[in-house]
Amino acid sequence: MTDLTALTQRHAQVWSNGPFEEVADTIADVHVALVEALRPQPGDRWLDLATGAGSVAELAAAAGATVTGIDLSPRLVEVARARARAGGYDIEYEVGDCQNLVGVADGAFDVASSCVGIIFAPDHGATARELARVTRPGGRIGVAAWTKEGGVGRMFEMMAPFSPPPPEGAGSPFGWGDEEHVTALLGDAFELRFERKVSTYHAQSGRACWELFASSYGPTKTLAESLDPERREALAEAWSTFFDTEYKAPGGIAHDREYLLVIGTRR
DSSP states (O other), X not given: OOHHHHHHHHHHHHHTSXXXXXXXXXXXXXXXXXXXXXXXXXXXXXXXXXXXXXXXXXXXXXXTOEEXXXXXXXXXXXXXXXXXXXXXXXXXXXXXXXXXXXXXXXXXXXXXXXXXXXXXXXXXXXXXXXXXXXXXXXXXXXXXXXXXXXXXXXXXHHHGGGSOOOOTTOOOGGGGGOHHHXXXXXXXXXXXXXXXXXXXXXXXXXXXXXXXXXXHOHHHHHHHHHSOHHHHHHHHHHHHHHHHHHSEETTXXXXXXXXXXXXXXXX
């Protein structure tokens, strides 16, 4: 087993650890921006990769697309299926890996999307090749990706002293937020355009933000649970100080999270 294969398997556990759907609600505006940029049409065959709780898939289905959602986390796939049943959406959900879309035919989709999801897959090249393979000529892709210099990149930088180093060869999720890197990955297969946007998360305090993420956001929750009580509290304090100092706003905190919106047309 390669280091990246083992890391991918660990990611499936990390993203199943906790109710990520509660954090996904804080990026509802990013979901909307991504779907609107892809101009859904009735009858579009739409693939949403790293679909999470299904927020993007639901928006696409509501616009008339025929949607398949794939995610590495079995728990999130079950959450997405339950949401679809409750909301009356006809969406097919499957457990799968965006780096190796087993069973998905070449050119099977008119649209492929991912909202801050595929960016966490460690093999960027494999992910990009799969995006190109499954999108038909003239089809569209859309990826929303956090930037390294934005609020989420800075949040991960703050957590880094408490985290083990990633395996050698693993791509940083924030690479997808860099236009040059994305062009190298996708530019041969897609005509690309980029737009930088900001999603702002509001909370009462840094501690309130910590309580949400430490209980519901897989990477933060998993990291916190791996630490002894003293180190866990040190991380909580570092987190609270970071947000209360860097993102203080009237009535609490306002975490400005810059992201790169990548839209492509298959050559």
